[in-house]
Amino acid sequence: MVNIYQNILQAKKEGKKLLAVLIDPEKIELQNIPSFFEKVHQSMATHIFVGGSTDVNNETEAVVSAIKKATKLPIILFPGDVSQITNKADGILFLSLLSGRNPEYLIEQQIKSVPFLKKTDLEIIPTGYILIDGKKETATQKVSNTKPIPQENKTLILNTALAGEFSGKKLIYLEAGSGATVPVDENIITLVENNLSIPLIVGGGIRSKKQLDAAFNSGANLVVIGTAFENDESFFNNLKK
Numbered sequence: 001m002v003n004i005y006q007n008i009l010q011a012k013k014e015g016k017k018l019l020a021v022l023i024d025p026e027k028i029e030l031q032n033i034p035s036f037f038e039k040v041h042q043s044m045a046t047h048i049f050v051g052g053s054t055d056v057n058n059e060t061e062a063v064v065s066a067i068k069k070a071t072k073l074p075i076i077l078f079p080g081d082v083s084q085i086t087n088k089a090d091g092i093l094f095l096s097l098l099s100g101r102n103p104e105y106l107i108e109q110q111i112k113s114v115p116f117l118k119k120t121d122l123e124i125i126p127t128g129y130i131l132i133d134g135k136k137e138t139a140t141q142k143v144s145n146t147k148p149i150p151q152e153n154k155t156l157i158l159n160t161a162l163a164g165e166f167s168g169k170k171l172i173y174l175e176a177g178s179g180a181t182v183p184v185d186e187n188i189i190t191l192v193e194n195n196l197s198i199p200l201i202v203g204g205g206i207r208s209k210k211q212l213d214a215a216f217n218s219g220a221n222l223v224v225i226g227t228a229f230e231n232d233e234s235f236f237n238n239l240k241k
């Protein structure tokens with residue numbers, strides 16, 4: 001059995017940086033998955049996240065099954081809602097949207113997911129999810145009907161992350177939003193990482209090696225990239241192992 005969380009903790013301890021490739025089931029064709037993964041495997045990617053704000057045609061399960069055939073990397077659900085849960089993956093980020101004040105995404109979706117999760121062997125990883133203003137209105141904002149925290153409000157971001165840790169979350173995810181114009185500021189990453197004991201995930205708007213390195217160097221333990229790979233698979237060539 002893969003122990004996803006222990007591996008992330010171990011990597012944090014050793015200062016090893018992790019990269020998750022985010023696959024949105026609505027944006028990938030099943031027949032392209034094998035060739036996509038040839039590129040993934042030549043890159044420094046260590047994890048696969050699968051999810052999106054919506055999955056109108058219920059494609060998640062078929063996409064995860066095809067990914068499973070194409071890779072041995074751990075596959076972790078990053079669900080927009082309860083409909084995106086499938087036991088074909090290895091684990092799930094059990095997200096609470098801590099930056100928002102919408103009970104639907106703080107606890108309601110989580111309660112609705114229990115009957116499904118009880119039937120799976122997914123490794124459940126409690127994750128505090130914090131939306132930070134990436135200067136573009138993202139699907140997550142629209143779907144969750146919440147506002148991101150402005151990047152200037154560093155104290156609120158830090159206190160939200162720490163409230164997540166104190167309430168037992170095992171990961172904190174700073175999210176500028178998919179396709180963000182501006183990624184999470186390096187000073188915010190450093191501030192949060194310096195004060196947090198649990199691993200820190202950063203994502204949203206990272207589309208160059210320079211930005212990836214900046215996120216790692218400022219303290220991100222795991223960085224998530226989706227849009228840059230969707231737009232141009234040759235980006236994998238810049239991220240060789």
Ligand code: 1GP
Binds near residue numbers: 176177179
């Ligand atoms: C979004 O953090 C992820 O949830 C990745 O964002 O698509 O902008 O890489 P991008």
